[in-house]
Amino acid sequence: MPARAVNDFTIRVATVNGSGSQSSNLVLTNAIARLGIPVAPKNVFPSNIEGLPTWFDVRVSALGYQCRARDFDVLMALNPATWQQDVAGVKSGGVVVHEENYSVKGDTFREDLTYYAVPFAALAKEHFADKGDLRKYLTNMIYVGVLAHLLEVPASTVEESLSAQFRSKPKAVELNLTAINVGREYARQLEKHDPFHLVPMSGKTDGLMFMEGNRASALGCLMGGCTVAAWYPITPSSSLCEYFIQYCDRYRVDKESGERNVAIVQAEDELAAAGIVFGAGWAGARAMTSTSGPGISLMAEYAGFGYFAEVPGVIFDVQRAGPSTGLPTRTMQGDVSFAYTLSHGDTKHVVLLPATVTEAYEFAMEAFDLAERFQTPVFVLSDLDLGMNSWLTPPLHYPERPFDRGKVLAADDLASMKSWGRYRDVDKDGITYRTLPGTKHPGAGFFTRGTGHDEEARYSEMPEVWQRNLDRLVRKHETARTAVPSPVVDEKKGRKVAIIAYGTTHHAVVEARDFLLEAGVELNYMRVRALPLSPEVATFVKRHDRVYVVEQNRDGQLYGILRTELPTHLIGRLESIRHYNGVPIDARAIIDPLLEEERAPAVIAD
Amino acid sequence: MTANLNIVGLTREVYKGLPTTLCAGCGHNSITNHLIKALYEYGVEPHKLAKMSGIGCSSKTPAYFVEQAHGFNGLHGRMPSAATGAKLANRELLVLGISGDGDTASIGLGQYCHMIRRNLDCTYIVENNGCYGLTKGQFSATADIGSTLKGGKANEYATIDICGLAIELGATFVARSFSGDGKQLVPLLQAAFSHRGTAILDVISPCVTFNDHEGSTKSYAYVKDHDVVLHTADYIAGGREINVDYEPGTVRDVELEDGSHVLLRKVDMDYNPADAINALRTIHETRDRGEFVTGLLFIDTKERDLCEREHLARTPLAQLDEEVLRIDRDEWQRLMQP
Numbered sequence: 001m002p003a004r005a006v007n008d009f010t011i012r013v014a015t016v017n018g019s020g021s022q023s024s025n026l027v028l029t030n031a032i033a034r035l036g037i038p039v040a041p042k043n044v045f046p047s048n049i050e051g052l053p054t055w056f057d058v059r060v061s062a063l064g065y066q067c068r069a070r071d072f073d074v075l076m077a078l079n080p081a082t083w084q085q086d087v088a089g090v091k092s093g094g095v096v097v098h099e100e101n102y103s104v105k106g107d108t109f110r111e112d113l114t115y116y117a118v119p120f121a122a123l124a125k126e127h128f129a130d131k132g133d134l135r136k137y138l139t140n141m142i143y144v145g146v147l148a149h150l151l152e153v154p155a156s157t158v159e160e161s162l163s164a165q166f167r168s169k170p171k172a173v174e175l176n177l178t179a180i181n182v183g184r185e186y187a188r189q190l191e192k193h194d195p196f197h198l199v200p201m202s203g204k205t206d207g208l209m210f211m212e213g214n215r216a217s218a219l220g221c222l223m224g225g226c227t228v229a230a231w232y233p234i235t236p237s238s239s240l241c242e243y244f245i246q247y248c249d250r251y252r253v254d255k256e257s258g259e260r261n262v263a264i265v266q267a268e269d270e271l272a273a274a275g276i277v278f279g280a281g282w283a284g285a286r287a288m289t290s291t292s293g294p295g296i297s298l299m300a301e302y303a304g305f306g307y308f309a310e311v312p313g314v315i316f317d318v319q320r321a322g323p324s325t326g327l328p329t330r331t332m333q334g335d336v337s338f339a340y341t342l343s344h345g346d347t348k349h350v351v352l353l354p355a356t357v358t359e360a361y362e363f364a365m366e367a368f369d370l371a372e373r374f375q376t377p378v379f380v381l382s383d384l385d386l387g388m389n390s391w392l393t394p395p396l397h398y399p400e401r402p403f404d405r406g407k408v409l410a411a412d413d414l415a416s417m418k419s420w421g422r423y424r425d426v427d428k429d430g431i432t433y434r435t436l437p438g439t440k441h442p443g444a445g446f447f448t449r450g451t452g453h454d455e456e457a458r459y460s461e462m463p464e465v466w467q468r469n470l471d472r473l474v475r476k477h478e479t480a481r482t483a484v485p486s487p488v489v490d491e492k493k494g495r496k497v498a499i500i501a502y503g504t505t506h507h508a509v510v511e512a513r514d515f516l517l518e519a520g521v522e523l524n525y526m527r528v529r530a531l532p533l534s535p536e537v538a539t540f541v542k543r544h545d546r547v548y549v550v551e552q553n554r555d556g557q558l559y560g561i562l563r564t565e566l567p568t569h570l571i572g573r574l575e576s577i578r579h580y581n582g583v584p585i586d587a588r589a590i591i592d593p594l595l596e597e598e599r600a601p602a603v604i605a606d
Numbered sequence: 607m608t609a610n611l612n613i614v615g616l617t618r619e620v621y622k623g624l625p626t627t628l629c630a631g632c633g634h635n636s637i638t639n640h641l642i643k644a645l646y647e648y649g650v651e652p653h654k655l656a657k658m659s660g661i662g663c664s665s666k667t668p669a670y671f672v673e674q675a676h677g678f679n680g681l682h683g684r685m686p687s688a689a690t691g692a693k694l695a696n697r698e699l700l701v702l703g704i705s706g707d708g709d710t711a712s713i714g715l716g717q718y719c720h721m722i723r724r725n726l727d728c729t730y731i732v733e734n735n736g737c738y739g740l741t742k743g744q745f746s747a748t749a750d751i752g753s754t755l756k757g758g759k760a761n762e763y764a765t766i767d768i769c770g771l772a773i774e775l776g777a778t779f780v781a782r783s784f785s786g787d788g789k790q791l792v793p794l795l796q797a798a799f800s801h802r803g804t805a806i807l808d809v810i811s812p813c814v815t816f817n818d819h820e821g822s823t824k825s826y827a828y829v830k831d832h833d834v835v836l837h838t839a840d841y842i843a844g845g846r847e848i849n850v851d852y853e854p855g856t857v858r859d860v861e862l863e864d865g866s867h868v869l870l871r872k873v874d875m876d877y878n879p880a881d882a883i884n885a886l887r888t889i890h891e892t893r894d895r896g897e898f899v900t901g902l903l904f905i906d907t908k909e910r911d912l913c914e915r916e917h918l919a920r921t922p923l924a925q926l927d928e929e930v931l932r933i934d935r936d937e938w939q940r941l942m943q944p
Contacts, residue, residue, distance in 0.1 A: 209944035219941075225931040227923035228694050230687075251933045259919040261926055263694040268720040272687040275680065275717070279691025282678055283656070283699065284924030287691060301681050395942035398935050403928050436924060437676035438696050440653045447669055447677040459669070 005093075005195045007037050007062040009073035011147070014086045015140070016079050018050030023165060024140035025056040026390070027176075030210065031144075031153050031161035033392060035200040038064040040507075041390050044583055047235070047329045053082045063514070064204055066391060067507035070586040074151075074196055076143050077102065078120065084108055095194045097146060114194040118146055118186060127182050131175075138179040145183020151198045155184065211393050213360035213386035214290075217316060218243035220364020221288055222251065223399050226314070228287035229264045230276035232295060235328045236384040237318035240290040270295035274302035274315070278377075281312040282448060284408070284436035286368045290316035293335050294323060296342060296379075303377050304343025307473070308450045310423075310432070312371035312406070315339075316364070316380045318387040321582050330582030331384035333503055333552040337560055339379045340531050345451070346470060348477050350484060351379045351531040355506040357393040359485075359529070360386060365399060366485065372406035374480055375434060383552070385504045385584040407433045411441040422446045422457035423469065430476030477532055484530035487537060491524040496545040497598065498524035500537070502558060504584060505550050511587035512594070519591075521598055523548075528558065533565055541570045546601055550590055554580040613649035613843075621646040623670040628663055633785035633811030633826075634733045638670045640788045641731075644795035645672060648843070656692050656699040660685040660714060663740055663813075664706030664733035683714025686721035689728050690912070696922035697913045700799060701728035707748040708738050711766040715747075718768075722775045722804050727911040729798040729805045732768050733785070735813035736824035743816030750893075754821035768808045770889045773882050773904050779805035780885070780904040784829055785812070787900065793841035794902060797860075797868040800844070803911045810898065823896070834892050836877045836901030837870040863907050870902060879905045 046052035077098040100119040267273040280287035321327035446457040556576035652674035659665035661682035798805035844865030
């Protein structure tokens, strides 16, 4: 038997989409976390309601790595269609638990693996013949019992996890527990001869909870004071709005009158959703839409309008592989350069880049403040990995700051002013003062249009007026540089090589840096959290000979933005590392190309 | 109160806007003047008016009335969505959308349909001239089959009837009028302001530059000869006594949601604007004869508007602060239980 592998391996559950394996997967994941062992689940699922293969990876990592592991060690094989492929993918020395009637010979017989055959279908038939449609769910719960026994998860822990999962359905707990016990009982007859063990530990998961990024963003909308939401359903962002609807149904309804402090519209398309957002933002409400890449394509025209007319609005883009159809359930950091300049004409938007569940929450709140402070569209770019996967995360904090409603003149303000102009840069920060419709003052009104307005919001096609306005918008963009979330830097003096990354790529960088440190490659790290880029980015690059820009797209989108915006003499220091196969980036995707490059680093001309 | 102040104490001057930049004789300018009259007589408070528009000649006109009010000149065909957002943000606003036939029936047809479907409380005027003016005279989707361009080219494609489509989609207020008929249009506009829900006003508004020639079915001459006037209208504000002499059976009294009335005095035939099927039949039959019918074609005062369906709070959403919108700490702690 190979050496003991404790609390550091990956379980892959291979099932068929629509077979109801999600609850089982989460019960198992949660039970492991309850042992105090950090765990990172990744759902790799098809664009399909029922029938196509789906995989659920549970990465167990005592060190707390949360990125996807490239390889897996323990296979729970419940899909005959992918049986061969799944066995081929198990890491040498690994374990295969499979439906008994799958044939283990030829390609599917590997001497370097341990096999456990379990008659899942027969057990389910024996115990749950009368359960009709529920049987397939219960079959999946049997697998939880088998794995829990093999990996030595105590029955009480699994039961706790199950109860938490079905908190609101006690009857379901009982039935599912029966299924888990059927699995556990069967597994007792198996002689364990594999090296994988789960051993309780402490100090790593205390007080943590599981949450998806989309749920956290929805909570950010709730606590950030969003009152108008408009959306068009699209994977992987739909759950963001759906969670927001759930929270609003609970918290934004007056119990007596039934009146709601929120309006949520399922729009006819994404451009209409954007129109609703900017109409509401213009009239003074905090408004948002959530979408994915194809949606922001349609929103481009209103995004440009919002930028030039200077209207607040928040756009969540939970990025997926794109465009069109095919890989809507696969992840990508594919919209960074598109969102940054979305629209025709000279446009540069504020873009926030959350990496964690905490940031998915905080940046959602922050986005509403920034949108109103800067009177402009603000994009929050997460991705499918952050948005739809469950992450172990500390509880989210209660916001201490009041809303920042920005420069809004009320009737009283106007009464005490000699005059005002909608687009006058009084404070020289590029941000002008606005009034809201409904402000009871004869001077409050102004005419909002996209391009072609002077400082008083009058129509103008004068070249100098237009150029002056474009230049002021640049000033506003410069002001935003230091107002958006600043980069997070982990730097030791003397290191000459560094990584720049953003969003969920962060989690692979964490693991890659540890590995590379062991291998003798010491790397500093800057995690960019927003566009426009902080001035710190240039000084960070300047302090290093080589900076690897790591991201999850084919063309190096942030790399491109850096090449455009950094001083020319620094551009040669940038290298690009890209991962773009649709599944979340793993550490090897950084380690391998970086090591290769570092063995023969590019010559720097300074 | 002097004679020239309206019920909110403002003069008619206040309801004017910047000088028009449209062509002399454009039907849209007449509509603007009728709007000024209607808004002044109705007594709209300028700060409560939200003037919304898309792109096109029609969409420029919000600059030409009630200069004090906020205006939103958005995107081509995408005004209904912005109007929806504005109304949801502040339900106290009187939302007045001005569109054209290209803006509504082509690029904006989707948003037009969905605004109606939601019954957004707004007045939506289509200044309909059957052609694109700013891009110099191409057909729009409301051009009639056989109608010709200035150069003689005939339209081969079916017309999209803005009113017929609206009724089919469940619109709650559908009227058609003519830019030259202020007597009919002004009270219809006021009834539209009073109506709670989407009020569609399709106003035939000839384009003097590109579509006023022989062969056009949207020219002044053609419209005057083929206008089938269903009724003249009188608008009686809520709370005022209805003091109009009429012979029994000649007038229909429609009570609007805010207690105001619109009195429809029949011209040739008795017409019941609560009958959607009859409205569609009338639209079809007149169109088949090369005519167009004007008046209040259809009204339904029972249907709830978007804000009611959404059970929206009375206080405008835009005015709510963190005290109201955030949940309290105890509830937050409960939510954050692992």
